[in-house]
Amino acid sequence: SQQGEEDPQALSIQEGENATMNCSYKTSINNLQWYRQNSGRGLVHLILIRSNEREKHSGRLRVTLDTSKKSSSLLITASRAADTASYFCATDAVGNEKLTFGTGTRLTIIP
């Protein structure tokens, strides 16, 4: 079964605005990762946050992790048309050594 659930399922914003996507998961994790997928093919790794970290930045990306609420958020600032893609969170659950993916958020940036 899916470990993670992204919210919202789809998001459309104007170019230049910020986009926020959320991920909730069910069991304790070692780490959480975010990936981007363009056009239904291979995924690209964006950022990894460990269970003892609360916030991480990479360029225009900001990821937060709240282990008490079993949730994470991905913020993309100053969005660009090229950010249009599907975004997935993936979790590595404690005691269950495989990386499982959520259902994804489809982000559309309107020029």
Added chain:
Amino acid sequence: GAGVSQSPSNKVTEKGKDVELRCDPISGHTALYWYRQSLGQGLEFLIYFQGNSAPDKSGLPSDRFSAERTGGSVSTLTIQRTQQEDSAVYLCASSLEGTGGAGSPLHFGNGTRLTVT
């Protein structure tokens, strides 16, 4: 350097036929995953290889599906007696280390789009 390579990129087969999908991971990566993605859906875990450990096959949907990883490198996913519901994109990924602890990002291939007619 070279990324994860999958072949073929597209495969059309008739219902009931067997298919083999190939994945060449990044050299030196000890972990290898197979996932399946149906149109507009998330990734469904299939199988996970980590070093010399027994693979985690818990995601394989039926005994028609099998996978092997020879010499800790190339992997082949085999689907026997294909059914129309097997139509999907099959994604392979590798990582330098396995899961657990600090974690390691996955590097994905571009997938094989399988269509069963």
